[in-house]
Amino acid sequence: MALQGAQIVTGTAAIFIFLDASVDDGIDSVKFFLDGELRATESSFPWELLGGTSLDPTSLSTGTHTVRAEVRFTDGRTLVREATFSKP
Numbered sequence: 001m002a003l004q005g006a007q008i009v010t011g012t013a014a015i016f017i018f019l020d021a022s023v024d025d026g027i028d029s030v031k032f033f034l035d036g037e038l039r040a041t042e043s044s045f046p047w048e049l050l051g052g053t054s055l056d057p058t059s060l061s062t063g064t065h066t067v068r069a070e071v072r073f074t075d076g077r078t079l080v081r082e083a084t085f086s087k088p
Contacts, residue, residue: 026073026074026075027047027071027072027073027074028072028073029041029042029043029071029072030042030047030069030070030071030072031069031070031072032048032049032067032068033066033067033068033069033070034049034065034066034067035065035066036066036068047069047071049067057087060087061087062087062088063087064084064085064086065084065085065086065087066082066083066084067082067083067084067085068080068081068082069081069082
């Protein structure tokens, strides 16, 4: 599972978590955080920040932002990934 940094210039963005088929089974939920604030909890595929709506970069301050995804599995394991992106 990879989250990769990106530069947002204009428009909107949706942030998704893509998992290998071998990891896909047994996911209970995915929590998405933006700059440390819980923004969405998804319990079914597709796992996406803001529950199907786009992320409007105009609502963000200029500078670097961090997205964190916490994948919780039904067996109790948790997988955490972070990525940063910049708004000019």
